[in-house]
Amino acid sequence: MSAEQPPSSAPPGPITSLDDPRALTILSTEHWSLLGARSLAYNEAFVRGGMFLTFLSMSFVALALLAQGMRFTDQFLTVAAIVLAFDLVIGVATYGRISGANVDDLRALHGMARIRHAYLEAAPLVEPYFTTPTHDDVESVLLSYGKLPDGGVGQLAYALTTSGGMIGLVVSMVGGVLAAVISLLFHAADVAVWVGLAGGLVTFAVLVVLTFGTVPRAQQSLAARFPAPGAISAAAKEAPPAP
Numbered sequence: 001m002s003a004e005q006p007p008s009s010a011p012p013g014p015i016t017s018l019d020d021p022r023a024l025t026i027l028s029t030e031h032w033s034l035l036g037a038r039s040l041a042y043n044e045a046f047v048r049g050g051m052f053l054t055f056l057s058m059s060f061v062a063l064a065l066l067a068q069g070m071r072f073t074d075q076f077l078t079v080a081a082i083v084l085a086f087d088l089v090i091g092v093a094t095y096g097r098i099s100g101a102n103v104d105d106l107r108a109l110h111g112m113a114r115i116r117h118a119y120l121e122a123a124p125l126v127e128p129y130f131t132t133p134t135h136d137d138v139e140s141v142l143l144s145y146g147k148l149p150d151g152g153v154g155q156l157a158y159a160l161t162t163s164g165g166m167i168g169l170v171v172s173m174v175g176g177v178l179a180a181v182i183s184l185l186f187h188a189a190d191v192a193v194w195v196g197l198a199g200g201l202v203t204f205a206v207l208v209v210l211t212f213g214t215v216p217r218a219q220q221s222l223a224a225r226f227p228a229p230g231a232i233s234a235a236a237k238e239a240p241p242a243p
Contacts, residue, residue, distance in 0.1 A: 018122040031115045034108040041108070045101040049167050052094040056174070059083050077185045084178040091171035092207075098164040099211050103218045109144045110136055110222045117226040137227035138216070168207045176200025 015023050063080055070076040113136040120127050120134055133140040159165045179199025183192045 018118060023118075024122060027115050027118050031112060034111045034115075038105055038108045041101040041104040045098045045163055048094050048097050048101075049163055052091055052167065053170070055090060056087050056170070059087050074185060077181055081178060081181045081185060084174060084181060088171065088174050088178055088203075091167065091174055095164065095167050095171055095207060096210075098167055099214060102164060103214060106141065106218050107222065109133075109141050113141050113144075114226060135224075135226050135228040136222070137224040139230075140228050164211075168204065168211075171207065172200045172204035175203030 012022075015026075017023070063083060066079060067076055070079075113133045116130060116132065116134045117136065120130070127134070133143050135141075160169065176196040176199040180192045180196030183189075183195040188195065
């Protein structure tokens, strides 16, 4: 006599509610994935910035040693201009990558804000215990960085205190020194200081123009599905009339 076969269990159906434990497992897994992405973005920004500063300092040491053997001649100025131009290229590339890492970090913060909103939908009781944003509009997401200063001057001063702002200042200095060295090559020593100052300001202005509006552009590619109530009203005011 054959033994009776145990009844086969039915496969689990699709998730239809956040009350399903599988939904919270998926959300928490994605949350940890985004935390790892933020960590990688920060590490890359710090490593790239450190590499650039190390390369720049070694370049200045090499130029100092070279100046002892070549003296302050046109040949030395030519070598210095080549080295400084190479430093400037590396600096601009480093600044661009740090800006890209900031965008990656913003994207991760955007995703985590959405996930926290899902946590609140599943467990509204935990809302008083959250100190990080639970809405994914740009104003709410930026609260993760703390209270940003209002006004153009305050925001510029704050930007200069960040790692990207520091690298931008160093790159501007390299651009100014390169402009001064080029002016010395053309025997314009009387205006070399002013040319260097102008070169630094121009380099700084170019970096500001290239990075201005980075956050709004990044936010445009990430739709705000769960904006804060104030952001909803503001978006409704700015939205064009329906045809």
